[in-house]
Amino acid sequence: MRFILGVTGASGAIYATRTAMHLKRLGHHVTALVTPPGRGVVAYEGQDELFDYVDEAPDVKNFFAECASGSADYAGMVVVPCSMGTIGRIAGGTSDNLLIRAADVCLKERRPLIVVPRETPYNLIHLDNMTRLTRQGGIVIPASPHFYDHPKSIEELVDTVVAKILMHLGAMRDAADIVKPWKGISIPKATKQKTPSVKHLAKVRAKKK
Incomplete structure (x- = not known):
């Protein structure tokens, strides 16, 4: 399948790099639309590797591009x-x-459109705009990684968000291809507790080390 990867001037270019890398690893075509501020941030944050994983990167001023x-x-x-x-x-x-035009096209064609904000905290304007976009069919996936998988590197931490992106894009069927899905924690039958105790959770954590 073919996907469009938009990259803006927000910090967090590693999220773009890891997304592009996994898309290519899964056999997909990647068209990158990188704004001028986005290119600056990619360079400043040391993520030039991003362009190794894209098939094409049209100028964002070129409205005659296919996308x-x-x-x-x-x-x-x-x-x-x-x-x-x-x-x-x-x-x-x-x-x-x-980039904005391609996103608009996805909305009108009812194709998946995902935005990944890294900004924090949000003001009311931000929240209103994300609400409007959600009502129009867009999907907001904040760059909020999870920690229950005990990631051992920045890349593993970033991939917890990338897995969400790829699942919602329809680029892969099983998140386990990138991260370990949450399987829950069983409670010892000998206890009458309804939730795991702190002591039990500590034991489970120790076994995973």
Whole structure:
């Protein structure tokens, strides 16, 4: 399948790199739309490796690119990391560059559109724009990694978010391909507790080391 990867000037370029890497590993075609601020952040954060995993990277000023049309065969799009300004422009339908236009196309064609904000905290404008985008069919996946898998590196931590992205894009069927899904923790039958005790949780954690 073919997917569009949008990259903006928000910090967190490693999320884009890991997303592109896993998309290519899974055999997908990646079209990268990187804004000028996005290119700056990619370089500054040492993520030039991103471009090793993309098949093409049209200029975001080129509205004649294939992904500007709904007739182009793309399965979905993710903007990661996504600045709050970009979310506002997508929600407002401004289409002032190719990235915003491609996102607008995904919405009108009812294709998956995911935005991954890393900004924190949110103000009311941010929340309103994310609400508007959600109502229009977009999916907001904050760059909020989980820790119950006990990640041992930044890459493993980032991949907990990337797995969510790829699942919602429809790029893979099983998150276990990247991260270990939560399987729950059983409670010893000898106890009458309804939830695991702190002591029991500590024992489970010790066994995983």
